[in-house]
Every structure is written in C-alpha cells, then in structure tokens.
Amino acid sequence: MYAITGITGKVGGVAARALLSEGQRVRAVVRNADKGRLWSELGCEVAIAEVEDAAALTRAFTDVTGVFILPPSNFDPKPGFPEARAVISAVRQALDATRPAKVVCLSTIGAQALQSNLLSQRTLMEEGLSRLPLPVTFLRPAWFMENVGWDIDRAREQGVISCFLQPLDKAMPMVATADVGRVAAELLRQDWSGKRVVELEGPDWVTQNEIASELAKALHRPVRAEAVPRESWGAIFRAQGMRDPIPRIQMLDGFNEGWIKFEGNGATLIKGNTSLLEVIQNLVG
Numbered sequence: 118m119y120a121i122t123g124i125t126g127k128v129g130g131v132a133a134r135a136l137l138s139e140g141q142r143v144r145a146v147v148r149n150a151d152k153g154r155l156w157s158e159l160g161c162e163v164a165i166a167e168v169e170d171a172a173a174l175t176r177a178f179t180d181v182t183g184v185f186i187l188p189p190s191n192f193d194p195k196p197g198f199p200e201a202r203a204v205i206s207a208v209r210q211a212l213d214a215t216r217p218a219k220v221v222c223l224s225t226i227g228a229q230a231l232q233s234n235l236l237s238q239r240t241l242m243e244e245g246l247s248r249l250p251l252p253v254t255f256l257r258p259a260w261f262m263e264n265v266g267w268d269i270d271r272a273r274e275q276g277v278i279s280c281f282l283q284p285l286d287k288a289m290p291m292v293a294t295a296d297v298g299r300v301a302a303e304l305l306r307q308d309w310s311g312k313r314v315v316e317l318e319g320p321d322w323v324t325q326n327e328i329a330s331e332l333a334k335a336l337h338r339p340v341r342a343e344a345v346p347r348e349s350w351g352a353i354f355r356a357q358g359m360r361d362p363i364p365r366i367q368m369l370d371g372f373n374e375g376w377i378k379f380e381g382n383g384a385t386l387i388k389g390n391t392s393l394l395e396v397i398q399n400l401v402g
C-alpha cells in the first residue's frame with residue numbers, strides 16, 4: 118500500500134494512477150470526503166488529512182509500505198517560512214510515528230542553493246526529513262512545463278507572453294508533470310537505503326522564445342516572448358495580491374543568474390520524455 122498526498126493535484130494524480138495501473142494498492146490522502154470520492158471509485162482507500170495535521174497524517178501513513186509527500190506550493194510565504202515549517206513538522210512527526218519502509222518527497226531543482234528564495238521552503242523540507250531514520254528520496258524536478266498555463270490567455274488574445282525567465286534565448290531545464298508523477302511512482306517501487314537525490318528534467322532544455330513558438334503552433338497564430346523588466350516585478354506581483362514578492366523575485370533571480378540549478382554532485386539525473394509541445398497542446402486543448 119502506498120499513501121499519496123497531493124493526489125488531487127497534477128503530480129500526485131499521475132503518481133497514483135501509475136501505481137494503480139501496476140496493480141498496487143493506493144491510499145488517497147485528501148482534504149475532504151468529496152475529494153476522495155473519485156479515488157475511492159478508482160479502487161483507492163481514502164484518508165482525510167490536511168498536510169499540517171500530524172495526527173491525521175499519522176492515521177493516513179499507518180500500515181503503508183511507501184509514502185509520497187507533496188508539499189503544497191506557497192508563492193507568498195511569511196518571513197521565515199512559518200507555513201512550510203508547520204508542514205515539515207507535521208510530516209516529520211507522522212513519518213516518525215509510522216516508520217514506513219520508504220518515503221519519496223517532491224522537492225525542487227535548486228533545493229541545495231544557499232541563498233534564501235522561495236525554494237528555501239524545500240531546502241527546509243529536505244533538512245527536516247533527512248534527519249529521520251528512514252530511506253528517503255528527494256525528487257527534484259526542473260521548472261514545470263505546465264507553468265506555461267499562466268501565459269495562454271494572453272498568448273491567445275494578444276499574441277504575447279510576459280517572461281520573467283530571462284534572457285529570452287537562455288535555455289533552462291523544464292519537465293512535464295506527467296513525467297514527474299510517473300518517476301515518483303517508479304521511485305516508490307524501488308528499494309534503497311539512506312537519503313538519495315534524484316534530479317529530473319524533460320527531453321530538451323527550453324528557451325522563452327521556444328515556448329512562444331510552440332504556443333504559436335498550438336494556437337495557430339503568431340506569438341512572441343516579451344521580457345518583463347526586473348524593476349517592475351515587485352509592483353506586478355503586489356498588484357496580483359502578493360504581500361511579499363521578495364522570495365519569488367529571489368527565486369527568479371536564481372534561475373536567471375544560474376545559481377538555481379541541478380546539483381549534480383552524486384545525484385541521479387533522469388530525463389523525462391514528454392515534450393513541451395505535447396504539454397502546450399494539452400493546456401490549449
């Protein structure tokens with residue numbers, strides 16, 4: 118039995134379906150009974166837990182072989198990342214109490230970076246779970262290709278995408294969530310000891326100009342990439358409702374300046390096979 122958190126989202130959903138298709142038993146960890154109904158119909162056990170609730174997670178992780186931890190995204194954390202720390206504390210307590218045979222935790226490219234930024238939330242998660250006496254794999258995917266979803270309306274209507282990753286001709290590793298979920302399921306089926314890091318990218322590195330040209334193919338209209346001036350980012354993010362855009366800006370700086378990158382250094386690097394065009398066609402369709 119594998120307990121899957123984040124199962125109603127993109128990565129967790131793919132991971133769970135991959136395990137089910139291999140005849141594995143899955144416990145769907147969801148936030149309420151409504152969200153569990155589909156998974157129950159697909160043959161899963163259902164456990165109700167918020168990822169900040171140690172007692173509920175302990176029930177959800179009891180008597181399973183493997184656990185998949187998907188820390189929820191928080192683009193606008195409070196200073197010192199208290200929200201992420203609450204999740205880490207609850208997950209640690211639940212894993213310590215239940216001691217599953219193995220854990221796969223979704224982390225991120227650049228979790229090893231020393232400079233503070235949005236992704237430091239995952240640095241803290243890796244530090245917290247590394248202290249557990251359990252086999253833990255940290256799966257560090259590249260930038261998700263599905264982030265293009267934020268650009269589709271403007272591309273369709275105005276033929277432009279606004280780019281924070283810069284310069285526009287700089288290729289960066291990206292990966293489809295279909296590959297992230299599939300690899301997460303494969304890792305859960307493996308046996309290993311101690312801590313390991315698996316880094317995951319797509320078939321090719323991608324530039325912002327290439328994203329525009331793939332969007333143009335999928336939308337059957339010209340689309341160009343436009344760099345958003347860095348000095349305007351703070352005001353843009355605040356206008357979108359963010360209280361503190363600094364961690365997000367630091368993360369974008371990290372990608373653009375190259376200090377958010379794959380660590381290498383003994384980590385396994387895996388390549389996914391889903392192309393950017395496939396992801397964009399799905400998003401557009």
Ligand SMILES: NC(=O)c1ccc[n+]([C@@H]2O[C@H](COP(=O)([O-])OP(=O)(O)OC[C@H]3O[C@@H](n4cnc5c(N)ncnc54)[C@H](OP(=O)(O)O)[C@@H]3O)[C@@H](O)[C@H]2O)c1
Nearest residue numbers: 123124125126127128148167168188189190225259260261
């Ligand atoms: N975007 C990127 O470029 C990128 C790159 C590398 C790594 N990542 C990592 O990928 C993860 C996001 O994966 P995704 O795109 O699959 O996410 P997603 O589609 O947004 O799904 C999020 C999942 O988390 C659940 N969730 C949210 N808050 C929760 C809470 N308080 N308690 C319990 N469950 C909660 C959601 O459940 P509900 O249905 O109940 O809301 C949903 O199942 C994050 O950890 C992020 O750091 C992202």
